[in-house]
Amino acid sequence: MTSTPTASRGAPLRPGRRIALSSYLYLVPALILVVGVVHVGIVANIGYSTLDWNGISPNGKPVGVANYVKMFTDPTFWVSLRNTLVFAVATIALQMIFGFALAVLVRTRAFLRGLLRTLAFVPVVLAPAVVATSFRFLLTPDGAINGLLSSITGQPVDQAWLADPSTALAAIVLINVWQYTGYSFLIYDAAMGQIDHSVIEATRIDGASTWQLLRHVVAPLLSGSHLVLIVLGVISALKTFDLVFLTTAGGPGTTTQVLTGYIYKQVIDQFHAGYGAALSVALVAIALVFSVLQVRLSSREAR
Amino acid sequence: MTFRTRSRAAASLIALAASTALLAGCAGADPGGDDGSQTVTWWTWNAFNPEKTIADFEAANPDITIDYKLYSYNDYVTAIRTGLTSNEGPDVFQVQPGELVTNFGPLALPLDDFLTESGGADRINPEGLSQLQLDGTQVALPSYMSAAGLVYYNASILDELGVEVPTDFDEWKSACASIQAAGYDCLAHGAKDAWVNTDVYLALINSIAPGAVYDAIEGDAAWTDPKFVTAMESWSELFTSGIIPAGATAMAEYPDAFGAFLEKKAAFIALGTWNTPGTMTATGIAVSQETVTATIDSVYLSAPFPAPVAGDEPTGLFGGPDNGWAVSAKTDAQDASLKFLEFLSLGDGQKIQASGGNIPAVTDVAVATDDVVDERQVADIERQQADLGNLIGARQIPYGDLAAALGEALSSVAAGTLSPADAMAQVEAVSASITR
Numbered sequence: 001m002t003s004t005p006t007a008s009r010g011a012p013l014r015p016g017r018r019i020a021l022s023s024y025l026y027l028v029p030a031l032i033l034v035v036g037v038v039h040v041g042i043v044a045n046i047g048y049s050t051l052d053w054n055g056i057s058p059n060g061k062p063v064g065v066a067n068y069v070k071m072f073t074d075p076t077f078w079v080s081l082r083n084t085l086v087f088a089v090a091t092i093a094l095q096m097i098f099g100f101a102l103a104v105l106v107r108t109r110a111f112l113r114g115l116l117r118t119l120a121f122v123p124v125v126l127a128p129a130v131v132a133t134s135f136r137f138l139l140t141p142d143g144a145i146n147g148l149l150s151s152i153t154g155q156p157v158d159q160a161w162l163a164d165p166s167t168a169l170a171a172i173v174l175i176n177v178w179q180y181t182g183y184s185f186l187i188y189d190a191a192m193g194q195i196d197h198s199v200i201e202a203t204r205i206d207g208a209s210t211w212q213l214l215r216h217v218v219a220p221l222l223s224g225s226h227l228v229l230i231v232l233g234v235i236s237a238l239k240t241f242d243l244v245f246l247t248t249a250g251g252p253g254t255t256t257q258v259l260t261g262y263i264y265k266q267v268i269d270q271f272h273a274g275y276g277a278a279l280s281v282a283l284v285a286i287a288l289v290f291s292v293l294q295v296r297l298s299s300r301e302a303r
Numbered sequence: 304m305t306f307r308t309r310s311r312a313a314a315s316l317i318a319l320a321a322s323t324a325l326l327a328g329c330a331g332a333d334p335g336g337d338d339g340s341q342t343v344t345w346w347t348w349n350a351f352n353p354e355k356t357i358a359d360f361e362a363a364n365p366d367i368t369i370d371y372k373l374y375s376y377n378d379y380v381t382a383i384r385t386g387l388t389s390n391e392g393p394d395v396f397q398v399q400p401g402e403l404v405t406n407f408g409p410l411a412l413p414l415d416d417f418l419t420e421s422g423g424a425d426r427i428n429p430e431g432l433s434q435l436q437l438d439g440t441q442v443a444l445p446s447y448m449s450a451a452g453l454v455y456y457n458a459s460i461l462d463e464l465g466v467e468v469p470t471d472f473d474e475w476k477s478a479c480a481s482i483q484a485a486g487y488d489c490l491a492h493g494a495k496d497a498w499v500n501t502d503v504y505l506a507l508i509n510s511i512a513p514g515a516v517y518d519a520i521e522g523d524a525a526w527t528d529p530k531f532v533t534a535m536e537s538w539s540e541l542f543t544s545g546i547i548p549a550g551a552t553a554m555a556e557y558p559d560a561f562g563a564f565l566e567k568k569a570a571f572i573a574l575g576t577w578n579t580p581g582t583m584t585a586t587g588i589a590v591s592q593e594t595v596t597a598t599i600d601s602v603y604l605s606a607p608f609p610a611p612v613a614g615d616e617p618t619g620l621f622g623g624p625d626n627g628w629a630v631s632a633k634t635d636a637q638d639a640s641l642k643f644l645e646f647l648s649l650g651d652g653q654k655i656q657a658s659g660g661n662i663p664a665v666t667d668v669a670v671a672t673d674d675v676v677d678e679r680q681v682a683d684i685e686r687q688q689a690d691l692g693n694l695i696g697a698r699q700i701p702y703g704d705l706a707a708a709l710g711e712a713l714s715s716v717a718a719g720t721l722s723p724a725d726a727m728a729q730v731e732a733v734s735a736s737i738t739r
Binding site: 054055056057136139140141158160161162163164165168247248249251252253254255265268269270271272 | 720
């Protein structure tokens with residue numbers, strides 16, 4: 001029989017004003033950050049999106065929904081949105097596949113397991129600005145990557161990875177995959193550690209091959225990790241700025257422009273704070289859709 | 304009080320303290336009183352020889368201290384927005400003709416009276432003044448003059464290969480053939496940067512039809528006119544003919560292209576007169592040496608940017624004040640700030656510019672030519688200063704959207720994703736939508 005706190009104190013706890021007040025005080029720091037900075041910021045942004053404003057002068061000119069109309073007819077907005085989504089899908093898929101493969105490798109081979117875990121995670125902790133700048137030098141036509149490819153293939157390789165519009169976005173995707181696969185690996189590694197060994201053994205006894213084991217037993221058991229990685233991956237892709245800005249700055253032309261980079265350009269370079277605010281509202285709306293989706297799916301999972 | 308209640312109260316106090324600390328971060332600091340000695344806060348993204356400038360000024364004005372802050376350009380534009388609208392900003396800040404003057408000019412102290420009282424109106428290059436005005440008000444004074452329309456070349460490479468300096472594209476292509484055969488790149492160019500692409504475009508169009516582009520910028524001519532399309536086609540030719548090597552669209556002018564030029568990997572670079580100190584003076588070269596690993600031992604000279612059409616005259620110089628100094632309207636050290644401004648734009652600050660190889664804003668100070676590394680550079684520098692008295696027009700496009708549209712058009716044509724004719728149509732569409 002369990003004893004309740006009320007029984008041990010001798011008198012029942014009654015909700016009193018004093019207790020309620022101190023509970024709210026615990027919430028205040030978090031509330032200031034979330035409501036005061038994030039929520040008020042979003043509402044203020046919606047307000048600014050109805051202005052024609054350079055971001056500096058004390059008053060903007062109210063223009064109603066003109067910025068939104070402009071946004072829907074702006075080809076660069078659609079190009080940057082498309083690039084952002086292509087970037088998201090490609091990076092998430094590749095990072096999940098490589099992370100999963102790495103986790104399986106680490107689980108099945110005991111040799112150098114610790115070293116492999118460390119090596120996989122080191123790129124994750126590097127600053128994106130450092131990674132972007134380094135790869136910008138590595139990916140030049142006479143850079144080290146082409147040098148490596150030349151020595152592997154035996155043919156001279158002088159592809160301008162970041163300058164060529166047909167390879168620039170792919171190159172940026174691969175830089176991101178290089179940096180963040182370690183993160184997917186970590187999530188999968190931890191989740192695999194939770195799988196009950198008896199399930200694996202039972203499947204093996206039933207005569208399943210490794211591929212069948214992974215595909216039909218392990219992968220479904222990790223569905224929670226898949227979900228986390230997809231949602232985090234989408235949010236992270238929507239936020240990507242440094243990588244694109246420091247490698248191609250959205251170029252050549254607009255072939256690698258992403259939504260965050262376009263917002264920056266509009267607000268900082270072209271002094272269209274109102275239009276930039278409207279673009280930001282679009283970004284928030286997309287992020288909101290995915291957040292709601294995540295909450296729905298994960299609460300369904302919990303049930 | 305029981306232990307539980309005490310620890311609960313303590314925890315509540317900590318929560319309250321944490322919230323207060325968080326909120327305190329949002330409060331502004333007080334400006335502080337002045338007690339005879341004044342501080343002038345100086346924000347820049349590129350100041351020439353700031354150490355000597357500050358040292359000389361403070362020696363002459365012992366009661367004023369300069370609080371100097373250097374930003375990279377992108378960070379500067381972000382910091383200045385909040386800086387000028389708050390109480391934590393600069394007293395003297397840097398601007399450039401174009402969008403910075405248009406948007407930050409209203410936050411600057413009008414300098415017309417100061418200009419008259421100090422006699423600056425008679426001494427400063429007129430283009431240097433006019434490009435830093437907003438609606439007739441002088442909002443900044445120039446630091447030094449600069450112009451583009453030039454190409455700097457490695458005279459050592461050209462001499463060793465027996466190649467003449469080209470005056471048009473045909474001569475340039477044959478020069479490049481020899482240069483590339485010897486293992487060098489021809490024209491180092493950071494096509495990721497819209498500003499340098501625009502400089503080259505202006506150099507092309509100002510050769511094809513001198514001055515016509517300024518009509519188009521003001522909306523008095525259509526960007527789809529044949530001459531502008533021809534200039535865009537010449538721009539494309541720089542890439543298709545190999546004058547500009549592959550990979551340029553992912554390179555920045557600084558440090559990538561300039562580094563390649565300094566390290567003797569490329570023979571030419573399209574930069575303006577501001578490039579003179581770093582390539583022609585011993586002091587400037589020492590500074591450039593810090594940015595590259597290979598030893599700089601070439602002689603660099605400048606020439607007009609070759610004409611795209613064979614037989615045409617190359618472009619003249621176009622430019623104005625490279626950048627200027629403004630005083631914040633919110634400054635609490637106005638007299639001290641104006642004294643510093645006078646030093647920078649009218650006083651010994653101009654001599655510091657000139658002795659470093661920059662072309663001063665005041666017309667009565669000559670650029671020093673005693674620090675050059677080769678005697679041919681003396682005539683080169685003197686020619687640059689003389690030509691700055693005959694500018695075709697400005698370098699910066701005063702309308703941000705138009706500048707962005709032209710920049711994107713140039714980048715797309717360089718990458719081969721847009722035809723010159725379509726590119727000019729896009730620019731014209733934006734130009735027509737701007738309110739001037």
